[in-house]
Amino acid sequence: MPSTDGISSSEDLLANGILRVSVWVIAFITCVGNFLVIAVRSLIKAENTTHAMSIKILCCADCLMGVYLFSVGVFDIKYRGQYQKYALLWMESVPCRLLGFLATLSTEVSVLLLTFLTLEKFLVIVFPFSNLRLGKRQTAVALASIWVVGFLIAAVPFTREDYFGNFYGKNGVCFPLHYDQAEDFGSRGYSLGIFLGKFHL
Template identity: 60%
Template sequence: ILRVFVWVVACITCFGNVFVICLRSCVVSENRHHAMSIMALCCADCLMGIYLFFIGTYDIRYCGEYNRHAQEWMESIQCQLIGSLAMLSTEVSVMLLTYMTVEKYLCIVFPFSPHRAGKKQTLFILITIWVLGFIIAVVPFFYKDSFGNYYGRNGVCFPLNSDQTEKLGASIYSTSIFLGETEPCGT
């Protein structure tokens, strides 16, 4: 069942997000800045669908023999790259949702304020979010001494949780990222 649903979710995720991107590109919106944010969010979510396609592909490759190849898989560059792709998708999605929430909150609380993000400001914020997400995703590649096999801690190549064998730097990094996701204002 899991093997089938990886493919189903990957297809729905990619198709749904590409559909929204195409629809948002064709239909003129009143709030272009919000539409840009939604399309950026769809791109980030589509990356998660691509990640799921890769997981499904490698699941087929190692079908019935995973235990024999588990260590080799988790230490492979493919696992590291798709793990960083999933991290990029997750982090960018969370930051974009936070930005969109704050933007809508300010529109509701201060409806007559002349200070609204223009096209350049919105584009700058979106690019900054993507760059920051990329940096978060690739930092473990540049500090192997502190992170070890950061993305290869499990079979899905995503640092879901820390364990006692994880290096201290990786543990602090994971904890700060995942706590930062759930509490973006630091409260």
């Protein structure tokens, strides 16, 4: 059983009541809020349809994080009071790895989409009379490319387990936090690369 890491304890996947409540509240707000935005954007006709499409896609990416948080909450209930017996099995399981993949996909796609939307607005403001705006087809290609890139970033750790180890199974919530994994250079280096990439974006 791994030592307590501030997230999980020897008894519970989520170590304290504040974490448990926060996971459910944030998951609910994330899913409901983004579904409402998608619904409103779909019902109300927008003048800028490409921007509306980008916002709806961003909401979809954010909803994945809500699904991840709901799932963590469910597994916390499942292992409540007996997490110590199942900790290693859980962290090495397929559901844990899939949840880690889902969380990484959500964060990467969200960051890339926000960068795309920022650049789009920048061009409109700085060059208001130019033809630098993307059309509907180009926007669709850009959005699809962002999802592909996000998927690849999240999937890379599955390709070389001898190098990355159990990338998504280092903690109970299956999120790739490798700040204290000095012996696992591959996982730590990849996590650092992702973090620095987000920081520069």
